[in-house]
Amino acid sequence: MSELRRLLNRTEVKAVYPDDVEAVLEATGLAAHLTAGKLRCRRCGRVLSRADIACVLRTREGFAALCSDIECCTSTFQETGEPQ
Numbered sequence: 001m002s003e004l005r006r007l008l009n010r011t012e013v014k015a016v017y018p019d020d021v022e023a024v025l026e027a028t029g030l031a032a033h034l035t036a037g038k039l040r041c042r043r044c045g046r047v048l049s050r051a052d053i054a055c056v057l058r059t060r061e062g063f064a065a066l067c068s069d070i071e072c073c074t075s076t077f078q079e080t081g082e083p084q
């Protein structure tokens with residue numbers, strides 16, 4: 001397991017700098033989905049481009065992304081206080 005992946009599995013890590021997004025996408029396995037055009041917002045289902053990704057979440061199944069629509073981020077976190 002890479003150092004970045006290990007860090008991402010720690011709940012204290014809440015955000016990354018924009019320059020690190022690429023590395024985060026690689027470490028979480030989301031980069032392949034993005035490249036294939038199959039990465040979707042976990043909330044609204046919209047297909048994401050790199051510029052649309054506002055948030056990467058750790059979920060029960062692994063990792064997921066949210067789009068830049070503020071509703072997707074706020075509703076996801078407000079419902080339970082944690083990403084589902």
Ligand SMILES: [Zn+2]
Nearest residue numbers: 041044067072
């Ligand atoms: Zn969305």
